[in-house]
Amino acid sequence: MTRSFADRHIGPDSDDLARILGVIGVESLEAIAEKALPASILDGSGLDVLPPAISEHEVLAELAALAATNTVATSMIGLGYYDTLTPPVLVRGILENPAWYTAYTPYQPEISQGRLEALLNFQTMVSDLTGMEVANSSMLDEATAAAEAMTLLRRANKSKSPRFLVDKDIFPQTLAVIATRAEPLGIEVVSADLGAGLPDGEFFGVLAQVPGASGRVVDWTDLIASAHERGALVAIGADLLALTLVTPPGEIGADACFGTTQRFGVPMGFGGPHAGYLAVRNKHARQLPGRLVGVSVDADGDLAYRLALQTREQHIRREKATSNICTAQVLLAILAAMYASYHGADGLKAIARQVHRRAEEIAAALGSAVVHESFFDTVLVAVPGRAEGIVADARSRGINLHLVDADHVGISCDEATTDAHVDAVLAAFGAARQEPTFESIENRTSDYLTHPAFTRHRTETSMLRYLRALSDKDIALDRSMIPLGSCTMKLNATAEMEAITWPEFSRMHPFAPADQVAGLRSMIQDLETWLAAITGYDAVSLQPNAGSQGEYAGLLAIRRYHLSRGDDHRDICLIPSSAHGTNAASAVMVGLRVEVVKCRPNGDVDLDDLRAKIADHAERLAAIMITYPSTHGVYEHEVSELCAAVHDAGGQVYVDGANLNALVGLARPGKFGGDVSHLNLHKTFCIPHGGGGPGVGPVAVRSHLTEFLPGHPLAPELGDEGTVSAAPYGSASILPITWSYIRMMGADGLRRATLTAIASANYIARRLDEHFPVLYTGENGMVAHECILDLREITKRTGVTVDDVAKRLADYGFHAPTMSFPVAGTLMVEPTESENLDEVDEFCEAMIAIRAEIDKVGAGDWPVDDNPLRGAPHTAGCLVAEWNHPYSRETAVFPRGKSRPKVWPAVRRIDGAHGDRNLVCSCPPISAFSGM
Template identity: 55%
Template structure:
């Protein structure tokens, strides 16, 4: 008998990550290819993708590394970052992430792999955590209505400007006033947004706001340099002239300060970062936004509201703004699609864990250290040319010094970063991580080593002298966080169980596939996620000197090179911190390009009727007029209509926005011709990056002929959706648009446009999640990236083939193939049986699945995108569930089941249903709860029944209901 043991060389072959990421194994791939009638993956791609757009050469992203190799190499890169103690402030603070939240939320796939809660019956845990975030915002800001989170403080301020213009009664005014003591990055983003809207920005001392004919004003409280002043008279003066006042506030300071609402503000906004979310070189961080209830229809982003389910129990859902940009399109309030849900959840859990008294202790400790530092600097500073600019403060001191450069040099030498952009002064911002040793080190840096000061002695002096660094009239007297949820879970045991109880209510990728078309819910591998919580990436301030961020810059540059190769573009900006922000930044680049050529009159954007709703919403944000281009019966752009519309708008054509493969899930044969038509009329082509999972390694936007695209890193490149955010939307551009990429007022971005404003608060957006995409590409390599695309296409065609005998597949391309997603047309069944797409979506919950995308891009349909990460077993389980549901529909069609007394109409079924002693339905309980054998092995129980959306909108409640309301239900 021959020896068949493997050789050492064979044993040493790499255990490639590719086979971990891609669900189907070799044998499964062959079975699926046989089922759809393709001889190989290459054969399938030839049948599916138009030959004219196939890349002539493979990608140049290198050979895939193993998980061990990639982590080791990235760790070495991360080690090049220098983590100084940060006292820079400017809206970014070091913080202690409670370990129970770090491990059980940020590092837990049950929280970070969930999707946006459009299916609320299987997202009640996340919705409760977000509702808690809204309650924190309402309590601390003193306003009536809060959103579920925005992207960052700077973009929240820009959204406040938009709200002010919409609701101000000073309709003829075109000036928005920005106080000269707001954070500089906020002014940068607001100015960029205003330029495109045609608003005039006026800056100056806050006291001058009412001297101008304004529709709104933005004030900072405390100011960027730390001063606390009573702005109530300024607010009243602006409002007396029919202006709207937004106040950018520091969330931790509001624990001790009178709230913006009590001062009279119309809007309050800011960052929740210091509530237990690492700085991460700029993000992701949840922004908070609150306003008056009377402005609820103009509130940007999402709102979580309390409604009721079919058993009259309280139930949570997204209210009012749910997908509003998809419905209102160019009339949408904003183009916000991604929120910062995961980070908002962390901030809300931070508030729950510490409770009102714990937050007061943290805030008072920070403020006490500021008092101690201020007292010492005042006592010893006069003789050393040191003085405080302000006598009031919460945590931030602006210190006037005679030798600023020497002070900064000494600070850097001692591993400390001070704020360096102030004239003749340094800024010192303290936070919850500040220690006594830090205060002494600051004295040494600012006063010299011979200061002779003692923290203990100064503490005693502060106590004895009752220092009034917060004006008495601005000391908070109103209660905060009185709801039971903030006063119950303060031990780790209780907190752990509370987090787990909410996690159990949510269906995420760690339970089953989420087959959402256009959203690409693929594997977020553990090896990709691990670097996110490394201190080398998490503890760096976004405005730290570049020589302290060498590792970040190296990682970002390499990732950018890979993405440039993947997209076929020439340059890339990482700044946009969501896909919609990427759309906005890309359209900005186009408009700036036209203006540079004297073509500022080009103001029309052509958008196919099938486009994502964010496309027209983004277009209106840069003041483009949207002209809709028709699609033919196959879902393709109607070339004749495109030519006609392009000719009609003539020299006014700015651009066209297209999605590829099309929103209908097919590769349009004429895509190059579409680009040519637009270019012939002097326009630019914006290609939506949502469907890049069907392009990578096979074709590319740049090769096809487009000029700019955003990339949803939270789709194609594995950053998880986090329950509705974070996202990242970097943009790739051709060389002629590169000079118009967004830059930053605080940190110059060398690869960006020289005089271009920012679109996000941080220079490289949400930098701390970029290692996820870096690790994905590093481990997949060129071969793996193409294979992922091929298998995504295979999986979609397999699902379509298996279902086509039971449901109508709405659109197909070459050889009856679909791209990476397929659309199931339910309209004929709805007409015949009365069973709706909503019934099917909810019934899928009983089978343990999240519904595919419902009624988009075509009403009455489900759009399925299985991705490459799902194995054949899971695909078959989903297929079998859909076939079983089709058989259930047949029973309604035939009259065997009543039109309303059937498991489809009553889905999803909860334990409360199954355990109800008054079960009075004509179908069996087991059929309701366990409709397929596989469900027995891994049952997911929705915690509420179908939610009444109409009731929720008519009775809008966006704060935490009492615990009794749940019990009574």
């Protein structure tokens, strides 16, 4: 009998399932749903709109048919998106390699050294090219990087002015995202022609771009100096390829620099995912949002990498966080960094010169119609009354140009532009070639990308081995179960991934004519319909390109709903104390005030405290944000009463979709009280984490909030509400992953996946409870799809901490569960439905063996400060180094014998405090590696 895709995706077979159910003490998967979930919310309806499940080969055939309805034209639209030639070794070695795309965020740095090194290369690349001192490890896209730059300048400046000046020649999507972000924060965005100088009045910051949206290259030296004289800080958006030729913003005094690395080998993909960047001067390093890779040392004094400073700071500072960003675009940042490594400084400069030469050839032929004399890759042409005809003519020749208005056409060249493309463009204008005689724009004198990371790997052999050497230092899902609570590290099936590199999806410009993207539009419509049905909502926007952006978009919809009704006084957002830290940060970003609701000892929201808070703030209540199942991994049985109490007071209910993996096919938040949810497609719907990004965080709403979903200035079909991401449909090129997953699973498969995830979590809870008490359970003693193991009493009695257990798990070949979230001193475990019982049992046996080791410490057999747990993780070097420990080398590196393939941690335990005291966030000099 042929196995279905659901059978391949779901780990436990019928025999495994019988064992799991026997340990839990229930008769069937269906009985689990009845025992774990409140009867009042059980709802298996809605999935009848999903088409029947199909096989892997059938889904690829359907995807091919959809792809065939897209037209892959030559894109010369520009506006921040450019065709690029991704080296095949990077396509196969990174984008199509599960060792890279199934990795998790490097919160366990000892088993993440490969991707951390790659991200450090990214930071170095950005710092070198921009002339700035510190860059973070990527942003979600260019427009959100610009918005983060704006708020960073505001935090860093002592000015009391609310005004922020923006040059009129920036990309329209960047301006739209800045405007959306600014309004709830009370920032007044003033657009002006800054090339003519600064306007009168006070302002805290200035933002300009090089090259501008029109292609104009302006020397912003005088603007920056003038802004500084008037007490303002300056952010410059910069094209990294152009910066190989022109003086970088850091060398002319800019305080921050932002942009995208898309044209460094990352396909356009109808808008994403791409790695944005944000770089600052050293004095602003601690203001940087998102993630920052730093250099430190391990227990042996060897150089090691780890996430530095405020990483995950929104989980600690909550409403006082500088940003709600808790992710990055790691996979794409790594791709961009390796593109720079493969080409090197000389190769990048050669590409830039070729791009510029093509633009010069077009400009020379069009002569006096060219608007700007100084440009890099984009030529703006004045053709009064002829623009539409010229653009149509070019389209007939297979080329998309930018229709600026009735009188102007924009032409952008890129790495893929050929002589034939130039000739076709000129033919559309009715022009003939002329020899370019423009004054050179090359005025950069400083060196860049001189570190060996950018000089050693120019051959495919060298790059191939470098990528393999880095991935060998990491534990990803292709090597081991990653039992992370709240993060849902499930199978990312090959069939789901296959289409993302097809040119019909990957080479599409996000602002391409609608009739050229029929297949993509059809896929997007399917997903919107399916996700709405699965969640019980009425409409879905796919624009948010991360969970944090989905939260933000959902809260914006709530805020604008209240404003539309004249309820501008509603500004209180209730958030349980157990909630994800991003919830509070997102609420503040949309101008809401956070009030924390207590939780009961069993982890549930304290309804008495909730009712008291509602009574205190009834007239001002805007919303409550809850996670369901709760962040504690429990189905709260009073969720319907909670929602009703908030609605009765005029508030809206935001249900965080982080744990939707435990609801699909069983309950629908849009039907049990939610008004809005964001969904993590990179969790529940199989888009891989990629080492900490890409992600997609769609927002789903009930009908009364539909009109407040994100709009976009270049996608009129979406309306003109606030824009939250640079591209109209966010990270569209990875949507085939979720589309394929739903298409292959079907309604029954999705429901079975959810029930199996719950069953596996309860199995772990039963097996480990006597060794590590399970902190929270529901009314019937059940957990949801994850369970929290409580080590606090163990730590108090033995001195062994959650850190010790997490690091020791690496010696057993496992990635650690989520540490100390949502409760300090605990581990949150989520097996997911795609792990088979053998792997789940291996993890349980490892945890039980670790408990035996803890007991030895507690009994005094091993000292608290020198035992296998405190010494973990152990590297291969431990086998040959001097050994003065009270436990054997065998115990250190083969704690359960040699039954499981050994994954060798790359470094010993890392000293995080040393890294923060000695902040280094770019590639260390080669001398740092001497003797290693």
